Amino acid sequence: MRTISWEFGVERKGKRVLAADRNWDMGDRAAAAASAIFLDNVEKTYGGRSGVRALAPITAVLSAGETVGIVGPSGCGKSTLMRLIAGLEAPTAGAIRIGDRPVSGPVPDIGIVFQRDLLLEWRRVLANVMLPAEIKGLAGLESRARELLAELDIAGFAEAYPWQLSGGMRQRVAIARALLTGPKLLFLDEPFSALDALTRDQMNVLLQRLQTSHGVTTLLITHSISEAIFCADRVLVMSGRPGSVLDDIRVPFERPRRLALRETPAFTAIGRRIREHFEKAGVLVG
Numbered sequence: 001m002r003t004i005s006w007e008f009g010v011e012r013k014g015k016r017v018l019a020a021d022r023n024w025d026m027g028d029r030a031a032a033a034a035s036a037i038f039l040d041n042v043e044k045t046y047g048g049r050s051g052v053r054a055l056a057p058i059t060a061v062l063s064a065g066e067t068v069g070i071v072g073p074s075g076c077g078k079s080t081l082m083r084l085i086a087g088l089e090a091p092t093a094g095a096i097r098i099g100d101r102p103v104s105g106p107v108p109d110i111g112i113v114f115q116r117d118l119l120l121e122w123r124r125v126l127a128n129v130m131l132p133a134e135i136k137g138l139a140g141l142e143s144r145a146r147e148l149l150a151e152l153d154i155a156g157f158a159e160a161y162p163w164q165l166s167g168g169m170r171q172r173v174a175i176a177r178a179l180l181t182g183p184k185l186l187f188l189d190e191p192f193s194a195l196d197a198l199t200r201d202q203m204n205v206l207l208q209r210l211q212t213s214h215g216v217t218t219l220l221i222t223h224s225i226s227e228a229i230f231c232a233d234r235v236l237v238m239s240g241r242p243g244s245v246l247d248d249i250r251v252p253f254e255r256p257r258r259l260a261l262r263e264t265p266a267f268t269a270i271g272r273r274i275r276e277h278f279e280k281a282g283v284l285v286g
C-alpha cells in the first residue's frame with residue numbers, strides 16, 4: 001500500500017522517496033497543498049517505443065510554496081519534465097498531480113518564463129505585462145501590473161517599448177507578465193542563460209526577493225549550479241538522458257539571501273556535491 005502526504009512525501013514499498021519536509025506557517029493547509037506537485041513514476045519517450053527516451057521514471061513531491069532548482073546536462077529532459085507538469089505534453093507512463101487534480105491537459109494556472117522573453121515589440125511594457133489578463137478576459141489588473149513592475153524595479157519603464165530595454169530589463173518584464181494573474185506555479189526554463197554574468201547575479205537576487213514576497217511554487221531550470229543553489233530551497237540533480245533524479249539536496253540558507261552567501265563554505269560544499277555527480281557521470285571533467 002502506498003500513502004501520499006504532501007508533508008511527508010510518498011511512501012512507496014516502504015521506501016521514502018524525494019520528499020519535502022518544510023514547515024508551513026500558512027493558515028490554510030488545504031489551499032497551500034493545492035499547488036504541491038506530485039510526480040509518480042513519470043516517464044517520457046518521444047516518438048513511440050523506438051523513439052528518444054527523454055525521462056526515466058521520476059517520483060517526487062514538490063511542496064507548495066517551495067522553489068525547486070533543477071540542474072542537469074543539456075538534453076537530459078529538464079524542459080520535458082516542465083512541459084509534462086504544465087500538461088503541455090503527456091507522460092508515456094506514470095501520473096502527475098497538482099494538489100488533488102490529475103494533470104491531463106494544459107494547466108491554466110502557471111506563469112512560465114523562458115530564456116527568450118517573447119515580448120511583443122509593438123506593445124509598451126505595461127501592455128506586455130497585461131497580456132495574460134487580456135487573453136483570460138480578466139479586468140482590473142492594471143494596478144497589479146504596475147505594482148509588479150515596481151517590485152521588479154522597472155516602474156519607470158511602463159510606457160517604454162521592449163526594444164528600448166536591456167536584456168535583464170526585458171526578462172523582468174517577462175517575469176512580471178508571468179506573475180500578473182497570481183498563478184499558483186511559476187516555471188522558469190533557463191530564464192537568465194542569455195544574460196551577462198553581472199545582470200544574471202542581479203536577477204538571482206531579484207528572483208529570491210520575489211519568492212519571499214509571493215511564495216509561489218517555483219521550478220527553476222538552470223545550467224548554473226550556483227544559480228540553482230542561490231535561488232532554490234531544494235535542488236534536484238538530474239542524470240544524463242534518460243533523465244532521472246540523482247540527488248535531492250535541501251538548501252538550508254535563510255532568506256533574503258545576499259550574493260556573498262556564494263562564497264561561504266556551506267554554499268560551496270553544496271556546489272561540490274552537485275559537481276561530483278556530474279564528474280562521476282562523465283558529464284563534467286574537473
Ligand SMILES: Nc1ncnc2c1ncn2[C@@H]1O[C@H](COP(=O)(O)OP(=O)(O)O)[C@@H](O)[C@H]1O
Binds near residue numbers: 052
Ligand atoms: N518534441 C520532441 N520530439 C522528439 N524529441 C524531443 C522532443 N523534445 C525533446 N526531445 C528530446 O528529448 C531529450 C530531452 O530534451 P529536453 O527536455 O529539451 O532536454 P533539456 O531541457 O534537459 O536540455 C533530448 O534528446 C531532445 O532531443
Ligand SMILES: [Mg+2]
Binds near residue numbers: 080189
Ligand atoms: Mg531545456
